[in-house]
Amino acid sequence: MRILVVDAYNKTAKGRQESTSFKNLVASSFEQLKIHVHVEFKRSNDLGEFLYEEDTKYSDPMGVKKFDRLDMIFIGGNPTLMPWDKAIRQVNILLRMCYLTNKCLFASSFACHLLAHICCTGGEHVCVLNGENGRGSKLSTIADIKITKNFSRKDCFFDCETGDLYKFNPDSATWFPYCHSGLRQRAKYATHLPRKYIPKEPYGKPVPDFWPLVGVRWQTKNVALECMRKLVRLASISIFSKEHFDVAAAKAAGGDFLVLHLREIIQIACMTSTASAEGGELYRMQTLGITFIGDIIEIFAQTKDPAAPECALLLQYEAQLNSALRPCFKKESYPPLTIHACRSVASLISLGISTDLAMARRAVKTLVDDAELGREVRPCSPEKHQEHVSMCKLLARIAALGTLQVSTVDPVKMEWTGVDRSAYVGIFSTPNVRPDMRKALSKALAPSLPKLRLYWFTALRDYVSLYARAAATSGGKKVAIPVPVETLLEYNEDASQVAMVFEELWPIIAQAVASLGKSVATGSGDEFEQTNYDLLIGVCLRFLARTPTGDDSISYTLPIAKKCFTVLRWLFSPSCVSIERISGTYAIDIINAIANGVANVETGHPHISNIASELICMIVTANPKWLKEVLKPAVNGSSDCALAHVIIEFSSKILHKQLHCLGNLTINILPTAFSHQLQSKDASGRTLSYCNCMQTRASLQILSKVYTACPSECRDQYRPSILRLIVSIHIALVCAEGDDVLLIMETMEDLVSAFVKVDTGSKDTKSYKLHQIYESAVAHIIDVLFCIGNGEAFDLGCPEIIKVLLTSSIAMLGLCRTDVCASNMFKALSSLKSCMGISRGVKVNFGAVCCIRYILFQDDVAENLPCGITRSTVFNFVGHSLALLLQKYRNRTDDHIGLKSVIIKVFVQSALQVSQDDTFAIFLLQILASFQGLNTNTTEKDQTGQFCAQCALQLLTSGQERFKLAVQQLSSELQGLLQDGLQKVMTVS
Numbered sequence: 007m008r009i010l011v012v013d014a015y016n017k018t019a020k021g022r023q024e025s026t027s028f029k030n031l032v033a034s035s036f037e038q039l040k041i042h043v044h045v046e047f048k049r050s051n052d053l054g055e056f057l058y059e060e061d062t063k064y065s066d067p068m069g070v071k072k073f074d075r076l077d078m079i080f081i082g083g084n085p086t087l088m089p090w091d092k093a094i095r096q097v098n099i100l101l102r103m104c105y106l107t108n109k110c111l112f113a114s115s116f117a118c119h120l121l122a123h124i125c126c127t128g129g130e131h132v133c134v135l136n137g138e139n140g141r142g143s144k145l146s147t148i149a150d151i152k153i154t155k156n157f158s159r160k161d162c163f164f165d166c167e168t169g170d171l172y173k174f175n176p177d178s179a180t181w182f183p184y185c186h187s188g189l190r191q192r193a194k195y196a197t198h199l200p201r202k203y204i205p206k207e208p209y210g211k212p213v214p215d216f217w218p219l220v221g222v223r224w225q226t227k228n229v230a231l232e233c234m235r236k237l238v239r240l241a242s243i244s245i246f247s248k249e250h251f252d253v254a255a256a257k258a259a260g261g262d263f264l265v266l267h268l269r270e271i272i273q274i275a276c277m278t279s280t281a282s283a284e285g286g287e288l289y290r291m292q293t294l295g296i297t298f299i300g301d302i303i304e305i306f307a308q309t310k311d312p313a314a315p316e317c318a319l320l321l322q323y324e325a326q327l328n329s330a331l332r333p334c335f336k337k338e339s340y341p342p343l344t345i346h347a348c349r350s351v352a353s354l355i356s357l358g359i360s361t362d363l364a365m366a367r368r369a370v371k372t373l374v375d376d377a378e379l380g381r382e383v384r385p386c387s388p389e390k391h392q393e394h395v396s397m398c399k400l401l402a403r404i405a406a407l408g409t410l411q412v413s414t415v416d417p418v419k420m421e422w423t424g425v426d427r428s429a430y431v432g433i434f435s436t437p438n439v440r441p442d443m444r445k446a447l448s449k450a451l452a453p454s455l456p457k458l459r460l461y462w463f464t465a466l467r468d469y470v471s472l473y474a475r476a477a478a479t480s481g482g483k484k485v486a487i488p489v490p491v492e493t494l495l496e497y498n499e500d501a502s503q504v505a506m507v508f509e510e511l512w513p514i515i516a517q518a519v520a521s522l523g524k525s526v527a528t529g530s531g532d533e534f535e536q537t538n539y540d541l542l543i544g545v546c547l548r549f550l551a552r553t554p555t556g557d558d559s560i561s562y563t564l565p566i567a568k569k570c571f572t573v574l575r576w577l578f579s580p581s582c583v584s585i586e587r588i589s590g591t592y593a594i595d596i597i598n599a600i601a602n603g604v605a606n607v608e609t610g611h612p613h614i615s616n617i618a619s620e621l622i623c624m625i626v627t628a629n630p631k632w633l634k635e636v637l638k639p640a641v642n643g644s645s646d647c648a649l650a651h652v653i654i655e656f657s658s659k660i661l662h663k664q665l666h667c668l669g670n671l672t673i674n675i676l677p678t679a680f681s682h683q684l685q686s687k688d689a690s691g692r693t694l695s696y697c698n699c700m701q702t703r704a705s706l707q708i709l710s711k712v713y714t715a716c717p718s719e720c721r722d723q724y725r726p727s728i729l730r731l732i733v734s735i736h737i738a739l740v741c742a743e744g745d746d747v748l749l750i751m752e753t754m755e756d757l758v759s760a761f762v763k764v765d766t767g768s769k770d771t772k773s774y775k776l777h778q779i780y781e782s783a784v785a786h787i788i789d790v791l792f793c794i795g796n797g798e799a800f801d802l803g804c805p806e807i808i809k810v811l812l813t814s815s816i817a818m819l820g821l822c823r824t825d826v827c828a829s830n831m832f833k834a835l836s837s838l839k840s841c842m843g844i845s846r847g848v849k850v851n852f853g854a855v856c857c858i859r860y861i862l863f864q865d866d867v868a869e870n871l872p873c874g875i876t877r878s879t880v881f882n883f884v885g886h887s888l889a890l891l892l893q894k895y896r897n898r899t900d901d902h903i904g905l906k907s908v909i910i911k912v913f914v915q916s917a918l919q920v921s922q923d924d925t926f927a928i929f930l931l932q933i934l935a936s937f938q939g940l941n942t943n944t945t946e947k948d949q950t951g952q953f954c955a956q957c958a959l960q961l962l963t964s965g966q967e968r969f970k971l972a973v974q975q976l977s978s979e980l981q982g983l984l985q986d987g988l989q990k991v992m993t994v995s
Contacts, residue, residue: 007043007077009036014050014083014094014116021084028082028114050083053096057103061224061288064099073103078110085115088140089123089187090132102129122188132171134164142166148181159223224281224288231278231294234271235301238264242305251305253312253319265309265319272323275299276330279343293342299330300350307357307438318359327354328365335372341395345402345507348373352406355447356413358438363446370410370450377403379457383464383492394504397494401504404461405511407451408518411458413439414448415521420572422617423700455522462519463538464492466545469508471497473548476505513569516545520573536587542577543596546570550618551599553609564613567604571617574600575624583629590636594649597622601656607663616701619660622653623704626711634715647720653712654724657705661731664702665738699746706735706753710760721764726779732758733786736811740790743803751810758814765821780821781830787815788833794850795840805853812838812857819872828873835883842887844894851891852905858884859912862920877920888912892933906950910934914957918964927961927972934958935980938987955987962988 011032015021029047036043048056056076058069079100087094094116101120104111113121134140135151142164151163153174162184163172169190172181241250241264249259256263264271279295281288302320309319320327327350333339334347351369354360377400386396412420417438439447451458467490475487489497495504520542550570576582588596604610605618626633637650709728713721735754739747765776791811815834819827840846841854861867862877871880892909910933917930937954961969973981 007036007041008075009043009045010056010076010079011045011047012050012053012079012081012083012097012100012117013047014081014087014097016084025082028080032080050094050097053100057096057099059099059102061290065289073107073109076109078112079104080112080114081117082114083116085119087116087119088134089116089120089189090134090140094120095131098124098131105129119189124188126186126188127171131160132162133158133160134171135161136163137166140164145170148172153179224291227278227281228291228294231274231291231298234274235294235298238271238301238305251309253309265306268306268309268319269323272299272302272326275302276326279330280333289340289342292340293346296331296334296343296346296350299327300346300353303327303350303353303357303359307353307359317361318357320359321361324354324360324362335376341399344399348402348406349409352409355443356409356439358440358443361440361443363443366410366443366446367450370407370447373403373407373410374454377407377461379454379461381457383460383494385494385496394495394501398504398507400461400494401465401507401511404458404465405514407454407458408462408514410447411451411455411518412514412521414444414451419576422568422571422620423697459519459522460492461494462515463541464490464494465508465515466512466519466541468493468495469512470541470545472501472505472508476502512545513549513566516542516573517569520576523576539577539582539587542573546573547596547599550605551603553603563604564611567614568617571600571621575621578621578625578629580628583625583632585632585635588632588636590638590649593636594652597625597649597652597656601652607656607659613697615660616697619657619701619704619708622656623707623711626653626708626715630711630715633711637712637715637720638717639719647716647723650712650716650720650724653708654728657708657712658727658731660701660705661735664698665734667698695744696746699744699750702735702750703753706750706757710753710757714760714764725765725776729761729779729783732761732814733783736787736807736814737790739804739807739810740794741803742807747804748806751804751806754810755813758817762817762820776821777823777826780818781823781826784815784818784822784830787811787818788830788837791815791834791837792840795837795843795846795854797846805849805856808838808841808850808853809857809860813860813867816861816867816872824873831871831873831875835880839884839887842884842891844890848905852908855888855891855905855908855912858888859908859915862912863915881916881920885916889929896937907953910950910954910957914961917961917969918966922968924968924972927968928975931958931961931969931972931976931984932980934961935976935984935987938983951987952991955984955991958984959988959991 009032011029013025013029015025015028033045036045054064054069056069056073057064058067058073059065081097081101083094083097089098097117098120101111101113101117102124103109105121105124111121134142136143136147143166145165145167148163151174153176157174157176159173161174163174163181164170164187165172167190169187171184171187173184174181241247244250246259246261246263249255249261250264253265256265275295275298277295278291279299281291281295306320307318311317311319311321331347331350331354334343351373355366355369360366386400471487471490471493472495478487495501519538547570549566600618600622605615607615637647639647713724713728716724732754735750739751739754742750765780791808794808812834815830819830819834822830838854838857841850842858843851858880861871861880868877871877888909892906895906895909913930913933917927934954934957937951962973973984976984
């Protein structure tokens, strides 16, 4: 049993006698218990080893441990001591700790008064101004108290009669009741507390109208600083994030946004990071200030200086930030300050804010020297009896060096097209350093990379070990987790204290070691390299496999998920992936974790699922041989393709989600149902964002690659559902708007071509089931074309969709039965002809004409038309409609999309390559000549006449005599117009 006896008696003879009597009384009390008792006697000013108070010199955590080992405390001393006497300051702290922890305490004389005082004031230290040695005076003397410039917020007036304490308000220059001191019985001395007392004028001068604001208490400042940090974080993910972090947008919006107060924000952060108070440093406030500086650097890194758009706005405050961070790297500095300062310095360089190469080299040298990297990894030496402080500081330094190593990577290798940066400003703080800075960092880091690589992998193994131990403990399992061979930790009962530090820093460490690739050899053999490879994949997949927690955690989840996806992208490059390294079963677990964890399409955040689709697309596109091997069924002849199922299901969910965004269009067995779906669509929600387009495109590419690599048994299983989905996307694209939709259309054509090519070469090409699937898909697509041609759909968002619909249907016709193929080809051309009707909109007409030109003059399409159809057949079928369409737009000068020019191009190219009819040659030259007369009678906005003259010159110089003979068949008026047009063109050229 451990007993502490505190002696606060005077050093006089009488005091020594009383002290001896008190000690003997305590000792004799425990002698009767007949148990082993260890009694320790301490003077009131020698209690430092048992004390702990934040932001004071008594902040050693060992004080808490030693205090906790005490079973009972006895305090004796002079009864005339006042609670605010400086001589018993340590006793005051000890009593507060006893009060907060319910420690067994015997408090006699002054200690009992002090305990009552702590209960009344909440433990706040006060300083009494009046009376001899702080013993107070009557309330009537309060007006005699002089207020000087050195007045502190702790200063109070003590009413010796009532025991009340009064504080001075400098703003109103009045005294106000604060609280009771605990030294009087209020029932006996109860009096009415006056509300205000006017003091005498200090220094004999009148009291000014204002008074310098006395600083608020440091506890309040801590709360205020934490609130500021959270507000800045919330602003970075709010709908006004652009205005908060862009100077031009903030000024245009006219509101009161954060970027307009950046100077004040940085000033507050720097002042609090170096805060101090009487009696010691305010370490907690300093830690909050340094952490806030790191937040400011990361969140405002993308804010550009309006005066120099190529520079970050924070570059103006670089010297101020460096001066606040520099003291944190001193050996005697508070450990949490060093840990957080490492992150801030690394961010300042890696985010492209600092452009000083010398400063970057010094930072690398300081971090490497302080880390004291050895050839062999071993736990750090304890620092001031704190076993894991040194380890945390080492981990922070190697993580900061990891951040600098990642910043040497080409930024293109870290970009994800499926992320909208404008949505969350502070989350996407990716390395963005200049080439010269990357070169300087690479050169500075190069000598230390072999050692750093070893320490990085060791840190990751320690993180996995800690996580496994925590999981086993929380699950109530008694599992023996082996200690890693090389470790940074002393695995004892206190090892879990550093788990939070590992949890925060492991993503950047994983990213740093993955960025090295095979550039830094360890000499440990292929087996060790495979272990490291699996370690990196494992730590990333553990995070990505977690269940989504909603948008409220996006500021935490998305940055880590982005780093994990980046690591996996580097690890799954063609040079790293092989069937020996990643088998089929392993691949299933990897893709399943990527697709169904935080990237889950239904419950996860869309940005994370966008990145996941891009990563899976990269994996299946960059490694075709490996993909073909891992997609093989586990049992030959089986249709159980688990990997294909996971990938196809993930891609299908993304595509269904995009269909839902475009109006929830669905597939129906009856083709006529599509016209009703298109008629019911309005123009709302028809524009796909760039991110949605990129995700849709990646999903289509995934389906194309996986379907091509699948064995025939697997293709038979998924062909109907995928083709049904393809038709749905064709319908949805009719409703879509936006320039980026063209990228989806190109990918859609490639997907259909890949499907047709694979199924054409399959064994069951002539099976009725296969014919039925493709015939149904063609019928659906042609029905959509008829809906557009008959005016049952609104004007198209993108005219190119007509070409996509027709070419997809023509490509699929090769897998239809012969009789069905012929009828459907006629329907397809008829639907295209209907789109050129003079009653249709200009976009529909333009899309149909461009489609005709593509079919006639794209060699790979024109030479593979089904059912023996030739270019001549197609041109003869639609030629009359083209002529009527040209007549419709002949006198219109608002032809902004160039419809007349496209029709004329089709006629001219057909005359040169398709039709040898002399009558058509005369007809064409009549059209070209007639536009010369139109050009002379209209404004210069319509340049069709000049274009027709250039086409006529092309025909006459082609070497075909029939065009020259056709000119002679024209009327004299048309010949004159054509001659004038040709002369103008030849003069200009």
